[in-house]
Amino acid sequence: MIISKVLVANRGEVALRIIGTCRKLGIATVAVYSEADADALHVAAADEAVFIGPPPAIDSYLVVDALIDAARATRCDAVHPGYGFLSERAEFARAVGEAGLVFIGPSPEAMDAMGSKIGAKNLLTATADGVPVIPGYAGADQSVPALVAAAADIGTPLLVKASAGGGGKGMRVVRDLAELEGAIASAKAEAAASFGDDSLLLERYFDSVRHVEFQVFGDAHGNVVHMFERECSVQRRHQKVVEEAPSPALGPRLRAVMGAAAIAIARAVAYVGAGTVEFIVDASPPHLGFEDSESDVLPPFYFLEMNTRLQVEHAVTEAVTGLDLVALQIAVAQGEALPSLLAHCPWAVDQESADRCEPPPLGAAIEVRVYAEDPLNNFLPCTGRVDLFVPPTSPPGVRVDAGIATGHAISVFYDPMVAKLTVSGRNRMEAIRAMRTALAHTAVLGVTTNIAFLDAIVGHAAFAAGETLTSFIPTHTPAAALVAADAAARATDTPRLAIAALVYGWVVRARARASPSAPRPHLLRHIPSGWCNTARTRTQKQLIALPGGGAPIAATYRAVHETGASAPATLAPQAFELSLPGALVGADGELVFDVLLGELDGDYRMRLAIDGASAWYTCHAGIAADAPDAEGMRVFVHSPSLSPQSSGMGVELVSRFASSKGYASTGSGSSSGRDLTPRAPMPCKIVSVGVAPGDTVFAGDTLVVIESMKMQTKVLATAEAAIVDAVLVNPGQLVAAGDVLVILVDDDE
Known part of the structure; x- marks a missing residue:
């Protein structure tokens, strides 16, 4: 059959990704959305959109009947599940088929077999010779006593792991059996909330491993191929943070052996569509998982799980193969055969019998996931409004998969991902340089993100050396090191942050004065008694509250030869003389700067030269929370010239009429002066x-x-x-x- 209209049973960036390919293929699309996503990008991008319920996923994106009804009502002939939500639920795939619709994914039977990690391990142990599995417990008895008894046999460290789903949810590392029952209870609760299934398995936990996965593809004619590997070892909370292809550790022989094992696993369940077979590679010293070309002995590897869906990191594979995996999913769902679809790919032939498999043809690629989260606060999600999102356009060819835009909210109900960035190069070092450039040019203002953390990872010498084990983050970029780097960066960048905020504040006020429609703040009712409303002097004074807390500092600035700015276009070029307290950088007296506002590009970008050093700055200003007038504002500043730790920080321009209590000590609630009050870190x-x-x-x-x-x-x-x-x-x-x-x-x- 020919698919002509697809319901995308997902949201955010993956929904946009699927809609984009469908548009290229001339296939109409239908989006679904919850109450929280009424203004989401995927809703606007689709040809049609159907409301399916309240914000909680359990009441909307996880309601099978609502999705089937939406597909029928809009006369779709196929459903694409994306990833997450119902993408690995066999009952959903079965319901789609029973409704007379095509499910763009594997069969329900394959999903049943591999979707349960317990079932998959037991199946492969019985049927797939030569596929090693991790020692552990995958029994049907899920009682706490049975799990405790099995854990005693396995020993520590061990991993308590949800049988369903993925994404690091429902996983706990146990190093002391005294912690086991608590870990079982919390893992079961999280698994039930995330996947509707609280079944657990126990596995021996390896401290030094690589996470290497193979992209596999099958069709309805019995053909199965792999599309090389991705290494996803850099993780936090068992969630992937950085993904790359090819793996820096795999050579042609290990790639061939692991690729053949991945194909054998897919064949064991007659797999159709896109799937990912995940392995761990023993990275014990001294080999660290690297294939040694001088040795006949390959590093041991073990089957971890199979994801019966498109992966979040599929863009990495697309970058190194030149394929569109979503288009291939649709073609296979229509009954087309892989040999004809991949006729232009010589690497897709004789993979199961080859004793060597060379790396993919298009160099190297790296993907990172930009999250609204705080790495310095245990990676807690940071919900709220994204005041400004400017995706990178440098380096050329950077791929941005984003589900949000300026003004959108990071919701408490869904994953806090802002965007995925994917870059490629002729080799791994080129890709690393490209990723650092892309991160430096990504502006996300208004919420805390992990951009500086990602830059610390890809810029680390151990990452460049390919020493990317699952222990990479706690070993090389622990919170203490990030805090130290953050403090050092702020000390260096603080003057430029303050200057950019001052100049942008001047631009905002000048534009407001020049615009007849600009709102006029009602100052008089807020002005203290005795205020004299005289003409302003050429030298302006401004209190600034800098990131990191502390009392506001006093800055002065003067616009040299200021013209009055009758129109926004006349605001640049404009020179300033500006001074800041020397204490900002540990110096005495005042720091004096010559500043030139050289160019304005739209509402947010300006070219500043500070003592002759010129750079672009992207800024956004909002009225400060305690400002009674338009004079007080919070300015977020981003620039590739700033360190990643400083770029995106907010600077408060304090109104002359604002209450000072917001900058005083808040008290502690205890006579000793200690702050004992535990608060919710997020909604x-x-x-x-x-x-x-x-x-x-x-x-x-x-x-x-x-x-x-x-x-x-x-x-x-x-x-x-x-x-x-x-x-x-x-x-x-x-x-x-x-x-x-x-x-x-x-x-x-």
Whole structure:
């Protein structure tokens, strides 16, 4: 059959990705959306869109009947599940087929066999000779006593792992069996919330491994090929952060052996469509998982799991092969055969019998996932409005897969991904340089992101050397190192941040004065008694509150030969004389700068020369939270000339009439002056409360467990000893960021 109209049963960047390929193929598309996604990009991009329910995924994107009804109502003939949500649910694929629609993916039987990690391990142990599996427990008895007994046999360290789903959810590392029952309980709860299945398996945990996966593709005629490997070893919380192809560790022999194993696994379930077979490669010292061309012995590898869907990181494979995997999915779903579809790919022939497999034909590629999260705060998601998103256009050819735009919100209900960036080069070092350039030119203002963290990874000497083990992040980029780098970068970049914010604030005010339609702030009712409304002087004074806290500093600036700016176009070029306190950089007296606003490009970009050093700055200004007039504003500043740790930070231009209390000490709630108040770090749901009034708690004790974006996080006590005075939340309650959860007092009060 010929597919002419596809319902995309997903949201965000993957929905846009599928819609884009369908448009190229002349296939009409239907989007679905929840109440939270009414203004989402994928809704606007599709030919039609159907509302399917409230914001929680369990009430919208996970409702099979709603999706089937939407497909029928819009006369679709196929459904593409994307990844996440229902993409690996056999019951969804089965329901699509029973409705007379084509499911663009594998058969329900293959999904049943491989979608359960427990079932997959048992199947391959019985049927696939030569495919090694990780030692562990994959039994049907899911009782806590059975799991505890199995764990004692396996030994520590071990991994408690959800049988369904992926993305690092429902996974816990246990190094002490005393922690096991707590890990089982939290993993079951997270797995049930994320996948509707709380089944667990236990596996021996390896501290030094590589995560290497093979992209496989099958058709309805019995053909199966692999499309080379991706290495995804750099992870946090068992979620992939950086993906690349080819793996820096695999040589032609290991690639051939692992590729043949991946094909054998796909054949074992008569796999059709795009899938990924994941392995771990033992990276114990001294070989670190590298294939040694001088040795006949290859590093050991083990089957991990099979993802029966398109992968988030599929763009890496597309970059090194030149293929469109979504287009191939659609072609295979229409009954086309892989030999004809891949006739131009000589590497796709005789893969199962070859003893060598050379790397992919188009060099190297790297992908990173830009998340709205705070690496310096345990990677907690950062929800809120994205005030400005400017994707990179440099280096040439950078691929951006984004599901949000300026003004969109990072929602508590879904994954906090902002965008995926994919770059390529003739070799790995070219790709690394290209990725660092792309990150430097990505502006996400208004929410905290992991961009600086990603740059720290791809810029690390160990990454350049290919020493990319799953322990990479805790070994090479722990929080303490990032905090130190952050502090050093801010000390260097603070003057430029302050100058850019001051000049952009001047531009915003000048544009407002020049525009007849600009809102006029009603100043008089906020002006203190005794204020004299005289003509402004040429030298302006401005209080600035810089990132990192502390009292505002006083800056002065003067626009040299200022013309009054009758129209925005006349604002540049404009010279300034500007001074900042020398204490900003540990110096005495004042720092004096000659600044030239050389060019304005649209609403957000300006070219600044600071003491002759010229660079582009991307800025966004919003009214400060406690500013009673348009004079106070918060300016976010991004520039490739700033360090990744500083770029994107916000600088407060403090109104002369603002209350000073926002910059004073907030107090602690205890007579000792310690801040004992645990607050919600983000909008979230309360999962459980672990304390009661009158309890004594110590630093590190769990007070409350919260859930946001399907990830559970413990809120811990920070005081050495404190008494619970009151508990302000209950399980199931939704709270806003900053809400007080528990009131603590000193135990000596």
